[in-house]
Amino acid sequence: MTATPGQPDSPSVPRAHRARRRIPRTPGPLRDTLTLVGLPLLAALALPAAFAGGGTRRWFGGRAENQRAEAQAAKDAAAAAFYELDTAQRDLRISIETITAVDDSPAARRAVADFDALGNRIDEASHRYINAVDAHDLDRDDLEASAASRARSELTAAKEELGRVKQELDRFTDGLGPLLGKAETQLARLAPAVERARQALLAASNALDSVRASGLTADDLAARLAALSPELTKLNQGAGQHGVPQTLERAERVTREAEAVRVEAERLPDRAAEIDHRLVSLRTRAQALTTRSEQVEPTLSELRRRFAAACWQDLQHVPDAAAENVRQAEAKLAEAQTARGAQRWADATALLSTVRALLNGIDEAVSAAGDRLHRLNAVQKDPQQEIDRTRFAIRDAQRLAMAGRNTPDPRHARPLDDAVARLDRAVATLEGRHPDYWHFLTETEAVRRSVAHVVSEIREERGAGH
Structure with a gap:
């Protein structure tokens, strides 16, 4: 839909829309006066105009002029409807282009297809309007009342069709709200995201320069920063070449990586000092352990x-x-x-x-x-201290197992009885000429661990019961 009515001398405007200068009809009172004066005076008044090459429109009755005026009004109304639809379609095309620049989802592709189908409907209605305009020259001197009536009827029908299509377009536009809102949000994020990436790269470069000025080479950080250079080039080329979602993702990734380089560069002097300290500390510890070993x-x-x-x-x-x-x-x-x-x-x-x-x-x-x-x-020197410690742990667990009960739960009583027997066997190993004190110690430790496990189970069960 390209033609825009109401713009004189434009090639895209239909022929019937080009303005023409019309000669006004002679008013009624003047006409009556000329009739009374007679033909000689009328001829005398008309003679200069005839010599000048001009002329007057043929006069028709009031009905013909009324039909012409109604047809012209219908033409103007149709032109307004055409212009309104054309403007709405242009605005909608901008919205569709915004969506397609950002969104490649099935919903976005479906919206594009629906817009193309709606464009066909708009073209059909527009052609009907243009054909109606071209078919009737309302400025003709010999325009008959019947022709003016047909023109009014066809132009009115064209205007109504344009209005119906405009309503369809409005409903379609309203349905694009969520997609368009999402796309506009992403586009609004684009410029700030790219700027943040540029600033992050600049900050990382400045931090690296400062570190190098202190005598640290930071070659690994310099290599990481150099690897981001192609990404900056793509950011500068813009979303038109690489796509809005891809550019947003690239800008966020560059920001993260550049920020990491900046942080590490700023920490590098402290890191170097920490490594120096650890070298001295570990060397001293190694010397001490050599002496201890x-x-x-x-x-x-x-x-x-x-x-x-x-x-x-x-x-x-x-x-x-x-x-x-x-x-x-x-x-x-x-x-x-x-x-x-x-x-x-x-x-x-x-x-x-x-x-x-x-x-x-x-x-x-x-x-x-x-x-x-x-x-x-x-x-x-005193094995009894270890024995008493272990027996106390067993008795404490037995009291807990009997608390609030007449008989202990077999699940708790059995391992506690086993612990008593195991302790007795460990004590028996101390008899003899060369007792295995290490076995005794490991056994008493094992007994205490098993008893502690029983105590933990009892407390968990009673806690769950409450």
Whole structure:
């Protein structure tokens, strides 16, 4: 629908819409006066106009002029309806283009198809209107009343058809509300999102420059920032080339990644200082554990001399394992120092974590030997303290099991009875010339764990009952 009525001398305007200068009819009183004066005077008045090449429209009765006026009014009304429909279609096309720029969902594709079908209806109504306009020249001097009446009828029908199509278009426009609102929301987000991405990249670049000025190379961060350059190029090319959803997603991703680079760049001086501190701390700890590991062998020697083999056999590997772990820790510390010098921060951090794990293992193994000797000394001197501790735990659990009951629940009584028997067997192992104190200690610990489990079950059941 391209023609726009009411614009003179435009090629797209139908022929009947081009303005013509009309000669007005002679008013009634003047006509009567000319009749009284007679023909000579009438001829004399008409003579100058005839010599000038002009003329007057043929005069018809009042009915013909009324029909012409009604047809002209119908033509004007149809032109207004045509213009209103054309304007609405142009506005709707902008809305459809907005939706298709953002949304590729089935609903959006269906809206495009429906708009195309509606466009066909608009074209049909427009052609009917244009044909009606072209078919009747209401400015003709010899326009008859019947022709004017037909023109009025056809133009009125064309106007009504244009109105019906306009109503269809309005209903379709109202139905686009949700799709259009979503599309406009995304378009409103587009420019701020792209600007945020640009600002994030600028902030990351400035942070990186500041870090480099302090003597840190930050090569890995520079590489990550450089990898975002093609994305910035695509953002600058715009959503028209890459699509609105894709551009929004790209802008948000660039913002996240650039922000991460900025944060890491700003933390880099602190990270370097932290790694330096950990290198010194772990090196000091490794030296201390080396000294402590040298005391394991004398501890094992005392264990061998005073206690049965079962009390210390599982610790025989500790000196060699500790020495090996110390060597590995020192090697990893050297690698971490090299990585720190090359400013490979991730590698340095990973190596320091490995060193810490090795040193923790050494600490546990070295402590285990000393702790073993301490506990065996205590139980050898006074085993009754361990026995009483375990019996108290059993009696406390038995009282809890009987609370509010005449007989204990077999599910609780059985494991508690087993705990009593197990403790008695452990105490019996202390008899003899070379008692296995370590077995005794591990058994009493196991008894206390089983009793604690029964206590936990009883409390959970009673809590659930309340």
